[in-house]
Structures are given as C-alpha cells and as structure tokens.
Amino acid sequence: MGRFAADYGAVLHAPLVVLGEQLGLYRALAMRPMSPAELARETGTTERYVAEWLAANAASGYVEYDADTSRFHMTEEQVAALADANSPTYISGAFLVGMAMFRDVSHIAEVFRSGEGFGWHEHDHSLFVGTAKFFRANYIANLLSSWIPALAGTQQKLEAGARVADIGCGHGASTVLMAKTFPRSTFHGFDYHPESIEAARHAAEDAGVEARTSFETAPAKAFPGNGYSLVTFFDCLHDMGDPETVLRHTLGALEPEGVCMIVEPFANDSLSENLNPVGRIFYSASTMICTPASKADDKGLALGAQAGEARIRALATSAGFTRFRRAAETPFNLVYEARP
Known part of the structure; x- marks a missing residue:
C-alpha cells in the first residue's frame, strides 16, 4: 500500500505538471516567491485553481511553501527540472x-x-x-x-x-x-x-x-x-x-x-x-x-x-x-x- 500511495499520487499529479508547463506557471514562479493570487495575476489564470495547483505541487515536492509568508517558491533544482526548457534536466x-x-x-x-x-x-x-x-x-x-x-x-x-x-x-x-x-x-x-x-x-x-x-x-x-x-x-x-x-x-x-x-x-x-x-x-x-x-x-x-x-x-x-x-x-x- 505504501508503493501504491506513492505511485497513485504520481499518476494523479502528472496532468498538473502538464498544466504547469502549458500555462507557464512554473516559469513564472521561477522568477520569485509568489502567493496564489500573485501567480494567478502573473499568468492570467484564476487564483482558486492556482491555489489548489500550488498545494498539490508543494505536497509533491515540485515547489516549496513558506508558511510564514504564505508564498510558494522553487529551488534551483526545481527550476532546472520544470521551468527551464534549455536545461539538461528538463522533465x-x-x-x-x-x-x-x-x-x-x-x-x-x-x-x-x-x-x-x-x-x-x-x-x-x-x-x-x-x-x-x-x-x-x-x-x-x-x-x-x-x-x-x-x-x-x-x-x-x-x-x-x-x-x-x-x-x-x-x-x-x-x-x-x-x-x-x-x-x-x-x-x-x-x-x-x-x-x-x-x-x-x-x-x-x-x-x-x-x-x-x-x-x-x-x-x-x-x-x-x-x-x-x-x-x-x-x-x-x-x-x-x-x-x-x-x-x-x-x-x-x-x-x-x-x-x-x-x-x-x-x-x-x-x-x-x-x-x-x-x-x-x-x-x-x-x-x-x-x-x-x-x-x-x-x-x-x-x-x-x-x-x-x-x-x-x-x-x-x-x-x-x-x-x-x-x-x-x-x-x-x-x-x-x-x-x-
């Protein structure tokens, strides 16, 4: 069941990665820490959807969450994997x-x-x-x-x-x-x-x-x-x-x-x-x-x-x-x- 939970979470998260790439969410978040509202404004999307997407990504380890500021950000490794199309580790x-x-x-x-x-x-x-x-x-x-x-x-x-x-x-x-x-x-x-x-x-x-x-x-x-x-x-x-x-x-x-x-x-x-x-x-x-x-x-x-x-x-x-x-x-x- 532990293997199943990890695999099933990865399967359900996969479409969110595609959404993040297509909507430019990762590329925008790579620029600076943002709240859901800020990321939504930056990408021309809707805050409520973005908030849920960010929570799923933070739970997956694809972005980071700072509880003190209520903002999300990406590490250098996350940017290389998800936001930089010219990176050798772009996935x-x-x-x-x-x-x-x-x-x-x-x-x-x-x-x-x-x-x-x-x-x-x-x-x-x-x-x-x-x-x-x-x-x-x-x-x-x-x-x-x-x-x-x-x-x-x-x-x-x-x-x-x-x-x-x-x-x-x-x-x-x-x-x-x-x-x-x-x-x-x-x-x-x-x-x-x-x-x-x-x-x-x-x-x-x-x-x-x-x-x-x-x-x-x-x-x-x-x-x-x-x-x-x-x-x-x-x-x-x-x-x-x-x-x-x-x-x-x-x-x-x-x-x-x-x-x-x-x-x-x-x-x-x-x-x-x-x-x-x-x-x-x-x-x-x-x-x-x-x-x-x-x-x-x-x-x-x-x-x-x-x-x-x-x-x-x-x-x-x-x-x-x-x-x-x-x-x-x-x-x-x-x-x-x-x-x-």
Missing part, C-alpha cells in the same frame, strides 16, 4: 508522453488481443511533442559533451565539415543541436512521420540553421544519400520492425571510414538485471509505444526498449559491420559505435 515532456499512453490504452488493448501493431504515427499527438521536449534535454546534457567525443575522430570530422544523416529524427532536436554546434557540416534528418518532419523544419528555422539542415520524409531502411561521415539513431532503432535491414542500408550509405552511432535505452542483457526503476520506465514505455511500433512495421522484430547490448551487437554484425563497441553510457542510455 516536463516526459509527462506528455505519459498522457499519450493513457489516451491510447484502448488501441493498445486491441493489439494485445489481435497481435497486430500500432504505429508511432497512430499515437496521440502529445507523444510526439513530449518525446521531443524530453529527449532534447538528454541530448543537451550528453550529445556534445560526451557521446560525439567518444566516437574516435568523429568530432574532428564534424568540425572540419562532414555530411551527417539523423535517422528517426522526429522533431529534429538532435539534428538541430548538432547543426548549431558544427557550422561547417551539413545535416539531413529523416523520419517516416510527415508531421514530425514539418515540426523539424520549423525548429531548424527557429534555430537559424535551416541553410545547413534538410528534413525529408523517408523510411529508415531506404533513406536517400550516401557518403555520410556519420549516421545516427537516437532512441529509435529498437522501434523499427526490421532493424537489421535498416543497418545494412546504413552501412551502404556510409563513407569507407564513416561511423554509425546507435543510442539506445540503458539495458543489461538479462531480464533480472533490468528489474529496477530505470527498467520499469523503459519496459512500461516499450509495452505501450516501442513494441507496438515495431509490430506495425515489416517483419515486426519487436526488440523492445530493453534489447541490451548483445542483441544490438548481433544485429550490427549480421548487417555487415565489422567493428562494434560500447562508446559511452549514462544511467538512461547506451551509446554504440558501429564501423564498416
């Missing part, structure tokens, strides 16, 4: 992903019975937005500081000028981040979801890198172009129905000394080793999103979000890559380097 997008999972329960129940798939494009729109926001924070934290530097010689190529393909780019968070950092290189994002490609183009324009980026609707196993110095897969290879064919096509698209970077959710190779809080997150998301997406694609291998290094290595080797290693890791991701 609000994760709750949008959770909302999409709830909204799609009836669809997933049907595929449980039929054994069919449910494509990424079929999910509620909040999944696409939430994934972009949540994953962007992870890329801000790790992509430039540790993941790319871990690929031997790759950062130097990008600094000098290279051609990069970002497969399964979604809203382009990873593509745009790399384009902003390496102005001499060109970046090509591919995704089979037209709505995401359109969002990626807007993101590139907003970031001022549209001249060095292109985004195109294309399947992962047939994305166009060749001679790429770097091909990236950010948290998406396991979602694909036929990842071996995808990797074989990738091998043909690389230049002779090119590299394929595969970023996957952190997972050990055995189920028992993944029965922990991180595994809980990934197995749950995989049940609702990753496995159905793969089942909806050709072959439907359904690796799941906890595939583990041995299975990814076997796929890369079968596809023709001769060199494969774990290049980097975080508590939430494993980064693999595959070379011809």
Whole structure:
C-alpha cells in the first residue's frame, strides 16, 4: 500500500505538471516567491485553481511553501527540472508522453488481443511533442559533451565539415543541436512521420540553421544519400520492425571510414538485471509505444526498449559491420559505435 500511495499520487499529479508547463506557471514562479493570487495575476489564470495547483505541487515536492509568508517558491533544482526548457534536466515532456499512453490504452488493448501493431504515427499527438521536449534535454546534457567525443575522430570530422544523416529524427532536436554546434557540416534528418518532419523544419528555422539542415520524409531502411561521415539513431532503432535491414542500408550509405552511432535505452542483457526503476520506465514505455511500433512495421522484430547490448551487437554484425563497441553510457542510455 505504501508503493501504491506513492505511485497513485504520481499518476494523479502528472496532468498538473502538464498544466504547469502549458500555462507557464512554473516559469513564472521561477522568477520569485509568489502567493496564489500573485501567480494567478502573473499568468492570467484564476487564483482558486492556482491555489489548489500550488498545494498539490508543494505536497509533491515540485515547489516549496513558506508558511510564514504564505508564498510558494522553487529551488534551483526545481527550476532546472520544470521551468527551464534549455536545461539538461528538463522533465516536463516526459509527462506528455505519459498522457499519450493513457489516451491510447484502448488501441493498445486491441493489439494485445489481435497481435497486430500500432504505429508511432497512430499515437496521440502529445507523444510526439513530449518525446521531443524530453529527449532534447538528454541530448543537451550528453550529445556534445560526451557521446560525439567518444566516437574516435568523429568530432574532428564534424568540425572540419562532414555530411551527417539523423535517422528517426522526429522533431529534429538532435539534428538541430548538432547543426548549431558544427557550422561547417551539413545535416539531413529523416523520419517516416510527415508531421514530425514539418515540426523539424520549423525548429531548424527557429534555430537559424535551416541553410545547413534538410528534413525529408523517408523510411529508415531506404533513406536517400550516401557518403555520410556519420549516421545516427537516437532512441529509435529498437522501434523499427526490421532493424537489421535498416543497418545494412546504413552501412551502404556510409563513407569507407564513416561511423554509425546507435543510442539506445540503458539495458543489461538479462531480464533480472533490468528489474529496477530505470527498467520499469523503459519496459512500461516499450509495452505501450516501442513494441507496438515495431509490430506495425515489416517483419515486426519487436526488440523492445530493453534489447541490451548483445542483441544490438548481433544485429550490427549480421548487417555487415565489422567493428562494434560500447562508446559511452549514462544511467538512461547506451551509446554504440558501429564501423564498416
């Protein structure tokens, strides 16, 4: 019952986090301590609703309450997690992903019975937005500081000028981040979801890198172009129905000394080793999103979000890559380097 109380409180609080992000409540409260009335005036909302929202957030540990002044405030850590969209620990997008999972329960129940798939494009729109926001924070934290530097010689190529393909780019968070950092290189994002490609183009324009980026609707196993110095897969290879064919096509698209970077959710190779809080997150998301997406694609291998290094290595080797290693890791991701 103790576990239930904590979990149920978190589930019920999730929509309040989404409200706080959408209404700008966290961003406003991050500026200074406020009473419910002051926060309501600052955000153009109603005091009574804001008062209840603040109480729930204080009980959840997402904001702080000062009983002496009857005002609420946010700590530096709370601001980084909930109010600063450019923070490497910004988590609000994760709750949008959770909302999409709830909204799609009836669809997933049907595929449980039929054994069919449910494509990424079929999910509620909040999944696409939430994934972009949540994953962007992870890329801000790790992509430039540790993941790319871990690929031997790759950062130097990008600094000098290279051609990069970002497969399964979604809203382009990873593509745009790399384009902003390496102005001499060109970046090509591919995704089979037209709505995401359109969002990626807007993101590139907003970031001022549209001249060095292109985004195109294309399947992962047939994305166009060749001679790429770097091909990236950010948290998406396991979602694909036929990842071996995808990797074989990738091998043909690389230049002779090119590299394929595969970023996957952190997972050990055995189920028992993944029965922990991180595994809980990934197995749950995989049940609702990753496995159905793969089942909806050709072959439907359904690796799941906890595939583990041995299975990814076997796929890369079968596809023709001769060199494969774990290049980097975080508590939430494993980064693999595959070379011809």
